[in-house]
Amino acid sequence: MLWTVPLVALVSLAVFALAAASPTDAAAAFLGARDEFTGGAARERVEQLVAGTRWFDAWWGWVSGMPTGDLGVSTTARTPVVDVVAGRLPWTLLLMVLGLGVGALAAVPLALLAARSPRGVVARVLTSGLWALSAVPAFVVAMGLVAVLALGLGWLPTGGLTDPGAPVGPGQVGRHLVLPVLSVALAQVPWITLHLFRAMTVQLHSPATAAARLRGVPERRVLTRHVLPPAAVPTLAIAGARLPEVVAGSVLVEEIFSWPGLGQSLVAAALAQDFALLATATVLLTVVAVLGGLLADLCLVRIDPRTDPDGL
Template identity: 30%
Template sequence: MLSFIARRIGIGLIMLVALSVLVFILLRLAPGDPIDAYINPSVPLSMDELAALRERLGLNQPLPIQYFGWLSAALSGDFGYSTQRAGVAVLPLVIERIWPTVLLMAAGLFIAIIVGIAGGIVSAVRRNSALDVGFSVGAFIGISSPAFLTALVGLYLFSVQLRWAPSGGMLTPGAPFSIGDLLSHLILPACLLSIGHAALIMRYMRSSLLEVLNQDYVRTARAKGVKEFWVIIKHATRNALLPVVTLIGSTIGIAIGGAIFLESVFNWPGMGLLLVNAVNTRDYPVIMCATLIVGACVIAVNLLTDITYAAVDPRIQVG
């Protein structure tokens, strides 16, 4: 197990470097001059001043030298300063935005896992019933609904029309902090984020459990007189969870993309909103740092998923 973890960490570091190279190149290939992000358009600069600024920032160097200069600084924890926030270091700015995104994603995935697994079990046990058909239709609608459409419809329906939840932000401006206020802002975007993932988990859980219920050891447990509840929960569900565990790990990366839309729609002060604003303002240091942190989180989650998969099924061997 230790050698497996060490090897996966090494592969993850290589993937992070490849991701940083790709994002660095794409930012340099974007239309416009990178120097424009560092100057005030209302303050005209001479050609000599622009050349001096370009040299000071290292933008006059060849692209490989620029990248390795950035990489060497990043390895020491220096991701530079935001081009749109004077004197604000990038790393603390990005770290400050991590926990709101983690909170939103954790709440959304928690709801998706509970609803998806429970719905999949009920749908499989009550196969071809009206309840199964209803769950299947709802799952297909949830899978087919893009994140931005779900966010906009949910905001309009539950915040604008019904006024059941606040329309944006993480806390009420000017109000003292309280758990109730936080939950009132969190519940709607978390539920909307969970829709697509809950639907996908439900379909996988139903399919996997139906396959397991036809296995010999399940029929043997029933023949021995084991109550149906324990046959489903103890004997069938645990083995049916194996593909679902892998799916849950892979959906976290997808959830980041959905969180970007949700944070933009609900003005949630997390990584997604920060990235969108950084792209709009061409804040290159923030984009690079935020992208690497998101990539590192996805790689870490995939590693934990593999370890969990091996723990759930002792037959899985890692080496």
């Protein structure tokens, strides 16, 4: 927790420096369609407004306002950054939690299926397919799902939070959430399944498993009671280190599906050099990854009392 403070400071400093070095035209992004109708003097005033402050001074002003909750005003949303974050962060967390949860739920039966015969044809085909899927970026998986399930079959909407003009409700949100959640989940299934399968193959040859089989315990119960729980411990330990990947994948998925989360704001802020919103969104996603890793470590210590907390 203490290391999070200097980490956040360094991340935010890097964001301001990299955004200032970006070749994007902040004034054009701010003006949008009005850019071609704006005169030279007016455009110069806009440039002074959105990009006239040195990046270090802008960073210091942003940091100075953090203790009072003043994170500045977003030039892309034309509203205070706090309001943008309050409206978008819950949707990002919903997508990440559901995507990771669905991925974990799908990985367990796949790992159990492969572990029944680790050297069999099913295990070989399954692991090969998962290795291939792990090499596909999350945004490619998302576009493939759109092409098949939305454009090809017409079963699901292509994006957004609701249908045009429809009120925000559980039915509308749930229907529009299916494809983004599947995209995030499919990016997580390969590594969860492969790590779990490898740990289960080790547990299959453990003394506890051999003793259970000698007592006549059915093979299905051996897998679910004597193999799966110990195998989940190293997988959970790796999950904390993989959370930044979940965050990065969710950001890309949000942009593809026009999901109203922080990821979409992050892309728009980067293109427009919206320093305040860009830094705030990046720092919040960094904190989510750090706290998620901490939660994974705490769960690991809770599940396995043999774990040394100082060694994590």
